[in-house]
Every structure is written in structure tokens, then in C-alpha cells.
Amino acid sequence: MAVSKEVKETIVTTIDEVFRKMNSISWLERQKAMKDEAFKNTEKILYCFSILKEHVADEEAYLGMIGKKKSGSVVRYSKNKVAKPDEDQLLEDRIASYRRSKNDVERIEKALKKIEGKKGYEVIQMRYLQRKKITENGKQTEEVYTFEEIADILSGQQGYNDNLNEKTVRNYKNALVRDMAIFLFGSDAV
Known part of the structure; x- marks a missing residue:
């Protein structure tokens, strides 16, 4: 497939513009x-x-979600055609999702x-958990504790x-x- 000269020029112009924008943002601004x-x-x-911890607590239920009602809109795209994913692919994707979620729970813990x-x-x-x-x-219903409520509850106790x-x-x-951000995301959080 041949690419026209105009398309090539558009691509080059777009790339140049992206680099200009990236270079206009200082390293310190990007780090911040x-x-x-x-x-x-x-x-x-x-x-x-x-919720995430509860979600991965039951592996069987997590993986069992595949057998539930399927959406006709879930499709996998390939270069020239659109095909619905088969059962094996759905199971493989769900297992990968479960492993990522379980890994995330372990990292957070x-x-x-x-x-x-x-x-x-x-x-x-109190604020998050x-x-x-x-x-x-x-x-x-359940609500998040406000900072005022936390201050009132902790005031005078536990040091x-x-x-x-x-x-x-x-x-x-x-x-x-x-501190947690550094444990979770490494030097990007510094």
C-alpha cells in the first residue's frame, strides 16, 4: 500500500508538533x-x-463470571475481520485479569x-479501609469518615x-x- 506525499507530510508535521510540545514542558514539570x-x-x-480484596478472595467466583450472560458487543478486532472471542480466550483473559488483581492486592498489603x-x-x-x-x-449505607470525624475519634487516644x-x-x-506511593510506584512517586 503506497502512502501519498500529503499523508507523509501530515505524519511528519504531527510528529514534529508532538516533540515540540514535549520539549516545551520542562523535566521538572514532567517529574512533578x-x-x-x-x-x-x-x-x-x-x-x-x-472491594478489590473481596473481589479476588473467591477465585472460583471471579473466574465463573465468564459463564454469565455474554454481551454481543464484546469482540476482538483483527486486521481484516471482527470476531467474537472463543471460550478459551475469554477464560485466558479472565485468568490474566485475576492474576493482575491478586498481584495488586498483595502489593497494596x-x-x-x-x-x-x-x-x-x-x-x-479510617479514611480508606x-x-x-x-x-x-x-x-x-456506608460513608467515608471525614477528617473532622477522624480527628474527633483519635483525639486523646493511641498516642x-x-x-x-x-x-x-x-x-x-x-x-x-x-510513602505508600513510593512503595507502589517506585521512583516515579519521588
């Missing part, structure tokens, strides 16, 4: 962006950790163990000051999430 992303991703992981003895660990537990149960109109405030709780949380 990666660090910020690592922090945010660590928080997202922590918020979802309990290791990172949590690394920070477990540090002051403020209870803040991480525990939920307060609320009953409204006969329905029970915390009697006048523990929201700002201090946030500082504990930020420091420990940064």
Missing part, C-alpha cells in the same frame, strides 16, 4: 506531574482496596505493612493529642500516602 499522579493513584487504590507502625496509620485505616455505617429511612485537629489528620494522611 508523575509524582502528583502517583499520589492520586495511590488514593484511588486505597479507596477501592477493600505489603505497602500497608510498611507504614503500619508509623504514626497516623489509624488515619489511613473502614466505612461508617449510616441508616436512613431503613436503608443502611494522639487531646486537641488533634483536621489539619494534623490531613498531614498524617498525606505523609503516609506519599
Whole structure:
């Protein structure tokens, strides 16, 4: 297949533009962006950790999801045709997904163990790993503890000051999430 001269010029122009944009962003700005992303991703992981852990706890149920109702819109694309995935491919993909999820749970557990003895660990537990149960109109829901609630609960106990405030709780949380980000994402989080 021959590529026209105009298409080649468009490709070259696009590549040049991408390089110009990449070079216009300083190395420090790129490093800061990666660090910020690592922090945010660590928080997202922590918020979802309990659900993810529960999800991989039962391998049989996890892999059994394949047998459930199939969507006709799930397709695999090849160069010249579109084909539905066969049962073996679905099972293989599901096993790979399970292994990735299980590996993620193990990495998160290791990172949590690394920070477990540090002051403020209870803040991480309450903010990300525990939920307060609320009953409204006969329905029970779970909500994340606010920083004020965490400060009130921890105030005066487990080595915390009697006048523990929201700002201090946030500082504990930020420091420990940064530490966890390094354990999870390595030097990209520094």
C-alpha cells in the first residue's frame, strides 16, 4: 500500500508538533506531574482496596463470571475481520485479569505493612479501609469518615493529642500516602 506525499507530510508535521510540545514542558514539570499522579493513584487504590480484596478472595467466583450472560458487543478486532472471542480466550483473559488483581492486592498489603507502625496509620485505616455505617429511612449505607470525624475519634487516644485537629489528620494522611506511593510506584512517586 503506497502512502501519498500529503499523508507523509501530515505524519511528519504531527510528529514534529508532538516533540515540540514535549520539549516545551520542562523535566521538572514532567517529574512533578508523575509524582502528583502517583499520589492520586495511590488514593484511588486505597479507596477501592477493600472491594478489590473481596473481589479476588473467591477465585472460583471471579473466574465463573465468564459463564454469565455474554454481551454481543464484546469482540476482538483483527486486521481484516471482527470476531467474537472463543471460550478459551475469554477464560485466558479472565485468568490474566485475576492474576493482575491478586498481584495488586498483595502489593497494596505489603505497602500497608510498611507504614503500619508509623504514626497516623489509624488515619489511613479510617479514611480508606473502614466505612461508617449510616441508616436512613431503613436503608443502611456506608460513608467515608471525614477528617473532622477522624480527628474527633483519635483525639486523646493511641498516642494522639487531646486537641488533634483536621489539619494534623490531613498531614498524617498525606505523609503516609506519599510513602505508600513510593512503595507502589517506585521512583516515579519521588
